[in-house]
Amino acid sequence: MVFDVQIERRLTECGVIAVLVVDRAEDAVPLAEALLEGGICAMELTLRTPVALEALEKINSRVPQMLTGVGTILTVDQVQGVVNAGAVFGVAPGMNGKVVQAAIDRGLSFAPGVVTPSDVERALEYGCRLLKFFPAEPSGGLSYLQSMAAPYMHQQLRFVPLGGVNSQNMEAYLGSPLIAAVGGSWIAGRQAIRDHDWDSITASARAAQEIAGRRRAGRQDPGTAGSR
Secondary structure, X not given: OOOXXXXXXXXXXXXXXXXXXXXXXXXXXXXXXXXXXXXOXXXXXXXXXXXXXXXXXXXXXXXXXXXXXXXXXXXXXXHHHHHHHOOOEEEOOOOOHHHHHHHHHHOOEEEOEEOOHHHHHHHHHOOOOEEEEOOOOOOOHHHHHHHHXXXXXXXXXXXXXXXXXXXXXHHHHHOOOOEOOEEEOOOOOHHHHHOOXXXXXXXXXXXXXXXXXXXXXXXXXXXXXXXX
């Protein structure tokens, strides 16, 4: 199994994954606390800065309620570093078989990136069924994903769209049974983190969770759930 069922369930319950670029490790804990205050319980720390794994370790130590993932995993060596730092899950922008196999070998729940049927079929070869749809909006958005994924529905695939997903279109994505959760950087932008604008980050997180909450409410309502 490439992605732990319990972790996937937690991501689905949260509905929103904050995608983050952290430049200073000391910002990690207040950032995680600001997100949690707004109701966001899952994050993807991207490996785009040298402090990403240090930030991950600080959050795991001080904010254990946060479900911590790492994104932009491009190499086998990075997989080992991510595991050593205590990541709960990993994400990649593309489908690299060597990276996926390294994640499997090390027991790291992992979602590779896909955007074409060929990507999906390569992911299926490794047993991947939770996939990152990236870049979502530039590739055609939900309409494209529904068409692209149609031949594979019997494989019980689910997707996490990233790339152009925001507060205006996230509800449409979350309304689809294809979608496990959405991810995006709009909740906590890089400059807002640099500026320590924790209040605005909490407000963005709260607004996103209010939208995600409507999906949860719909699932609990038998009259609504049956229509999705």
